[in-house]
Amino acid sequence: MTVAFGFLAGMVLVSAFGVVVSRNVVHSALFMSGSFLGVAGFFVMLNAPALAAFQVLIYVGAVTVVILFGIMFTQRPQARRYRTIINRQFWAGLLVAVGVGAFLSYVLAVEEWRSTAPGNGPRAVAQLGRDMLGVSPGAEIFALLFQVVSVLLLVAIIAAIVVSRRKVGTGVDRGVEE
């Protein structure tokens, strides 16, 4: 378990670092999917195999493909030096991020989590399904949250179509006047 944990932690953190520092945007997207794959491995270790499947399907599959589409539509070939991809707050941003990471790690490490033991996760998919539908005791709120998230996804789909739709006669697309 420790070996798998070390491998996955290295994969997640190195890939996340690669997202920030890689000069090619497509490489950033591929690093991001590697990082998400590592998180899916953590979910398997944490007794949530169904969530790991969701993670692979939604993040490694769908979100990466959508982001690659976005890159395809919006990137022009450009000289990729660090001066062009990074704004002027590089060292200040690094300072803030190191501060946030050190503070969170310190707080989480010194906190006394009483009586923790692995193995409480809903390993059976049927249990996860009952939780999501608000049937199991203590999870009644999910009956509402599930509906709200469904409506939110519908709204997001419609909003994405409306916002990105090209209105005839306004603007240019790929240099072609309409």
Added chain:
Amino acid sequence: MPAQAQQVLDALLASPALEAYLIVGALMFAIGVWGALVRRNAVVIFMCVELMINGVNLSLVAFADFLPNAGGLGVSYAVLVIAIAAAEIAVGLAIVLAVFRSRRTVNVDEVTSMRG
């Protein structure tokens, strides 16, 4: 097998503590913060926001597995978070496409027409 080798083997086979997962999630969140602060490309900023969301998701699932009174509900919350993140990425990329159509750029520091 000598006792020391047995000890090393036990340490390798033991399951990691709750803090280990939480620290990996916190570091992932911090790297996402760094990227969202320093990169200029809006698409990369979205990727870094997704990294932050995944770090928090990892913490939620770790709590759900390790805390006995959590009842495993953190996994259900993580499913909701994934759904909201997917909605956010869809709307966000649509906005990036709309900005690119009118401004010919996705660098966030060049889109300053609403600056006071």
